[in-house]
Amino acid sequence: MPLPPRVSDLTSFDLLLSVAELGSIGRAAAAHRMSQPAASARLRHLEHELGVHLLKREARGARLTTAGELVAGWVQPVLDRAADLEAGIAALRVDRHTHLRIAASLTVAEYLLPRWLIALRAADPDTVTALSCGNSTEVAAQVLAGEAEIGFIEGPQVPAGVQSREVSRDELVVVAAPSHEWARRRRVRPTELATTPLVSREPGSGTRQAWEQAVREQLDTDLAAPVLEVSSTTAIKAAAMGGIGPAVLSVRAVAAELAAGTLVRLAVPGLDLTRRLRAIWPAGHDVRGPARDLLAIALRNPG
Template sequence: MESVEGTEGRDADHRPVPGALAHRVPDLGALELLLAVARLGSLGAAARETGVSQPAASSRLRSMERQLGVALLDRSPRGSRLTDAGALVTDWARRVVEAAEAFDAGAQALRDRRDSRLRVAASMTIAEYLLPGWLLALRAQRPDTAVSLLAGNSATVAERLLADEADLGFVEGLSVPSGLDSVVVAHDHLVVVTAPTHPWARRRTPLSPAELAATPLVLREQGSGTRQVLDAALGGLARPLLELSSTTAVKSSAVGGAGPAVLSELAVLEELTTRRLTSVPVAGVRLRRDLRAVWRTGHRPTGPARDLLTLTRTRTPTP
């Protein structure tokens, strides 16, 4: 009966099967072991250099000989010597290993280029009150990574990610746009605030949801996560008293007495502590929202983006 030993990756006529190269060519570990034997003249020394036991090294070389169908070494008590075929295979192996080293160096260069920058897009509350701490911690881990930050509303963050203009985003809205994956990294509470001189600051009973919905407020622009959550919780809003494009502007207007506002508790902690703003309770409505990290579907964060995502889990204050 005809032997089939060493015929893996070949058809019935012993011709190579297209696409079966991995079955016909020894792996890099075996080639590196052969090169070490050729250089050191000893299977034992080669085994020690490559970090395997001598029996494992011997088994690996015999397996390669069966795979190639030729003897590579003459073994004797005085050591191991390459056969003529082994010398040829060793020369070819050297070129394969050098090509693999060049491949690895190129891949590392691509990783280094990727890891040298991080583009972050974040909605306003997260950009102002959470990201600075996260980025400071990231700098301690990756001092050579240059970070660029785009702050905008949640809709803008989604647009930047979908246009591949950001590696990682953070949003505050109710839903995640199509084409993005997400994970909740923190929770936030919205609070109704007024200047201490506003009549609501002296109320003895909580606001009702209907009363809040019917009152013109100082609000963020359309597309902001804060406004989306408030609108959904109340089932609609009155025409805004003022419509502003940043959390800081809304807060300053409320402090100045322009009218009541609804803001993240993270954004007004200092003003509530110093009594420049007063919190007004609301009965019967849940003003809690999830803060999410988002990225393009199928592009799970890697490198510095992955590290920043991990940091959000361990360095997020609870409001």
């Protein structure tokens, strides 16, 4: 969907945050490599677009008004996600003749890897990365074929032929549209969930593997066949919001929808849906160079 005009200029919001940090429009302009008049004009235009005063201009600098402080707090996570987007796109854009080839499952690639890549770039600006995404089975195949030095998977099992290290944990949650009958009671029995056709990822997906193994191990029951199989988290969310059926997804993936109320989280008493996210590399080999640096960053920043 098109961005609302008032929030489409992220550079001006970034400039506002720099004024808050540095204490003056002049210093913020220098940090953004623009003239002070140009920076002042941008900020005045932003105030005009938003219809509120963001800055209190003083003889020795500038500081944020109360409204400016609120806007700065709201926009900071947006700018963080924009930086994640830039890091992810840069990794996808480069060719295969690079310093570090990475394969990652979709959950890791979307919600964790961009921040790790930003940290890697800060530590070693000369490291160029190439990212390939797929489900956990596909990621393991790329690592075993030598097409990636390191991979990140979300499945419950460590594939044969690789070594692994847990880098984070993730919680799977059951969600449904607000109109679904389960949404009114906000909970579902584990056996009822297991026997209900869900909207699901394709076979080989780490999310699907983790969910299916948890049910088999903890409930010792067969699962109903999916009502719909799709190959992306976005498609699952759209199908669930459209009322096709409930779904099991990473809590990271549905945070915005839960906050907006377009999906409802359902409690499943007695069923543990915590899963491990792992880095993998070929068995018998050490993780070296930029891959080792990326692994260290992931371990320090599990998200």
